[in-house]
Amino acid sequence: MKKSVFFGALAATTLVSGVALAGTLDDVKARGELLCGSNTGLTGFGNPDASGNWTGFDVDLCRAVAAAVLGDPNKVKFIPTTGETRFTALQSGEVDLLARNSTWTASRDSELALDFVAVNYYDGQGFMVKKDLGVSSAKELDGATVCIQTGTTTELNLADFFKQNNITYQPVTVADDSEAQRQYLAGACDTYTTDASGLAASRATMPDADNHIILPEIISKEPLGPVVRHGDNNWGDIVRWTYYALLIAEEKGITKANVEEVLASTTDEEVKRLLGASGDMGAKFGLDNAAFKNAIAAVGNYGEIFSRNIGEGTTINLARGLNALWTQGGLQYAPPFR
């Protein structure tokens, strides 16, 4: 008898944990805090400053989600993850959302049971070398020693690229960006390869940034985006549409500064729905009707986030390129908000 009671209790606990896993939104609301998996430190994308405040392109997306769900962009706890630990952290429920320049691939969707809800940065893998190495193309890197972050898609792209071009290399695997920089600067490797945006971010923090160049070859497609666990569709929708809200805001000219003003004066029905002035779109996601307005008010639109963290004029100095809005010839495109 006792045994059956035990197994009954066991089944009940596993059932409860199963439900808890399926309802990330309720978890976050009950906790009053969003757990966001971030980079261990990549300037411009996700990096804690000297006083422990996180800033960056990916960090702002987490803040937008926190503002939409909890009404406060500061109710986020950032949990640093490496290339190796990030997906395990997400799957095990240690984080609710992973916004950590992670590449969307088929096997991560299927085999790892993750959901990439959007692409917030279209990137590609590049190589950085010291100027005095005298290399102008990645195809001249025959026999070079290459620093490569482990647990990444770039690791596999690198092997493919050298094989396709029939040249050889010596890999030095490193755990994260800071170790890669250290090894690269110490001359333990001739070139450092990762996403081109990551290279630009690394270069920006180097004391002699002008002595390093990023080679012209982009050897892969790296669509980077926020990731949630597979199977919790409502939570995935919330993250996806928070991101799209930021895109629509840029398209419609809504900024952090003028959001209240637009709300009061707009005649655009889509903007009204987005900002929660009409309809019940927020409620349909299980959120406050002003959720997306809160997100925009907290971090600004996509263009503002981009130019504040990584855009031209910042130390990282990335052009919008593929990440311009579709109306300006880029790939960033949000479905209609209705």
Place this chain on the structure above:
Amino acid sequence: MAMATDVPKEGFRLSMLIYDTRYRSYTIQLVVLVLFAMAVAWLLNNTVHNLALRGKEFNYGFLWQRAGYDIGQHLIPYTNDDNHFRALLVGLLNTAVVAFFGCIFATILGVVVGVLRLSRNWLVSRLMTVYVETFRNVPLLLWILLSYVILSEVTPLPKDFKVTDEMIAAGEAPKASMMLFDSIAVTNRGTNIPAPLFERGLGTLDLGFMSLNLTFWAIAALIAASIWVNHRIVASARATQESTGVRPVTWWKSLLVLFAPVIALLVALGFHLEIPALKGFNFQGGILVAHSFTALLIALTLYTAAFIAEIVRAGIMAISRGQSEAAFALGLRPNRTMSLIILPQALRVIIPPLISQYLNLTKNTSLGIAVSYLDLRGTLGGITLNQTGRELECMLLMMLIYLTISLTISTLMNMYNRSVQLKVR
């Protein structure tokens, strides 16, 4: 037991399971066993349930998929087209090679330090104490990182070896040059040593699941046979010495048996050395011993040797002073006393704790991850795990492999221990 007859015969009651000392221990053991089984069942159930929840199944099929990543140091042929199992083997061999050399070097250094620590020379014994205490009391990881940083910071860049036409014209020497008749180059990436090559190699034997390098195995077999024959020569010399008191001269026989066949085979196979040469970014040709390997080996050796030194010292001190006094009285010099009287007896005390030091060293090789040494932890438990997302499978397999390695070392060392133990006949 005679008392048992005095106990009044009573029927068995349930309460006796708790109050009767005859049954109580069984009850407690049974309860603990059931609790333990339930804990295991709960863990298993939880795992199966959560795997099912994520739509993952427990499956080792991924081992036969293409690995797709490259490994810097591979002792057997490996490309990124090989499967994850091959990558596992490469990692396993990388673990084994560090553990193997680590155990040998740590033992040699540990014995020397342990003996010197007991030296009557004040300076020597104090220096050894400082060494032992420094290494024992600082975490191994820090030693690994320190040796890696030292190796990669103080050694020259590959381009420092470059000699340009202008430099020759100006009569300048390059910033760095190769060592040992220009055959070894130490750069900030690793040590380039000459590689043995064979003009008329025996090729490889393909067994389907793996291929054997026949040249390597032929040489290894020949060396093993030579050592065995030499062993027989020495044994027969000892037998002659014990029966007649005269030891026949065997050194030239030993030399002939140990070296002549191997040299003959090497000549027959067309043995020559490939000297590394600077070409492009790095030295090409020869063998690259990466600094991650060297640093790991140095740190493991120095760290474990400190513990072994203490074990050796304890073993020597366990031998009664009377033994060495008796040896001195017979006129044996201190060196001979140590090697003939003290150490053979001390071995009995030394070997059992030495086994656990070997196990520690082997398991500690997994810290190589800190300097990007791709051992078993780096391949199976690192890149393979990450690229396939099979955490549970990889971790369980890795634990099983480490367990197997440890048990094998343990068994071999226990066999050796039995052979040196005091024989009671």
